[in-house]
Amino acid sequence: MIEVNGARLGYDDTGDGTPVVLLHAGIADRRMWRAQTAALAARHRVVALDLRGYGESELPPTPFAHHVDVVGLLDALGIARAALVGCSFGGAVAIDTALAYPERVDALALLGAAVTGHEWSDETNDIWESLVGDVDPADHRASAAAEVRFWVVGPRRRPEDVDPELLRSAQEWDERALATEAALSAVDVAVLDPPAAGRLAELRMPVLVTAGALDLPDISRLADLIAATAPGAVRLPDVPDAAHLLPVERPDPVNAALLDFLR
Structure with a gap:
């Protein structure tokens, strides 16, 4: 530190x-x-x-x-x-x-x-809707899973096409990041x-x-x-x-x- x-x-x-x-x-x-x-x-x-x-x-x-x-x-x-x-x-x-x-x-x-x-383009917003849809922003676990699907897996493949260890790590990282983003909204x-x-x-x-x-x-x-x-x-x-x-x-x-x- x-x-x-x-x-x-x-x-x-x-x-x-x-x-x-x-x-x-x-x-x-x-x-x-x-x-x-x-x-x-x-x-x-x-x-x-x-x-x-x-x-x-x-x-x-x-x-x-x-x-x-x-x-x-x-x-x-x-x-x-x-x-x-x-x-x-x-x-x-x-x-x-x-x-x-x-x-x-x-x-x-x-x-x-x-x-x-x-x-971001309308296309990106449409991709989010097609891959994820509505997610409760207060549920960091569900929100992280949605962001991992959107960003880490991406729009051109399925979750089973991606290394499970990468998905696990990304889920862990993103849950922490989402908590940070919630805190940043007050700063x-x-x-x-x-x-x-x-x-x-x-x-x-x-x-x-x-x-x-x-x-x-x-x-x-x-x-x-x-x-x-x-x-x-x-x-x-x-x-x-x-x-x-x-x-x-x-x-x-x-x-x-x-x-x-x-x-």
């Missing part, structure tokens, strides 16, 4: 070399990065963070911003600049950090990233203003973009948009046989792509 902007945050700090910070999906926590930490730590100092309120990190009832916490973590660890790797919501936090503090970010690797200010969480959706051309550092081939169509479209707009972006093909948690589901191709990019 480390004190950052008035909150104690959970993190892992492994290896030596150029710094890399891993930012988890909103349905998970830093445990999703175990395979990447092991692969990258031979060449890099790898910091995997639990964003405020997630995993082991505290959520004091004071205003904050996730991207400000990321830079606060760099300051607390004595890191002047780092590459940021983000999946899903963690990708959105990585982008916001790079826009707010470009002097602190060497590179961005975005894996199925969200983008602040982006509005003043500042967002980047203006949001990232209209500012992707400001990302002047090298940017790697990919997504899971079995993820929602909106996620691949966002990857296309980032790659077409950020001047230094490289768009890798979508990772086969993977949905939203592609670093967990397909660690080998993800690790290879990260090692090559960060080199």
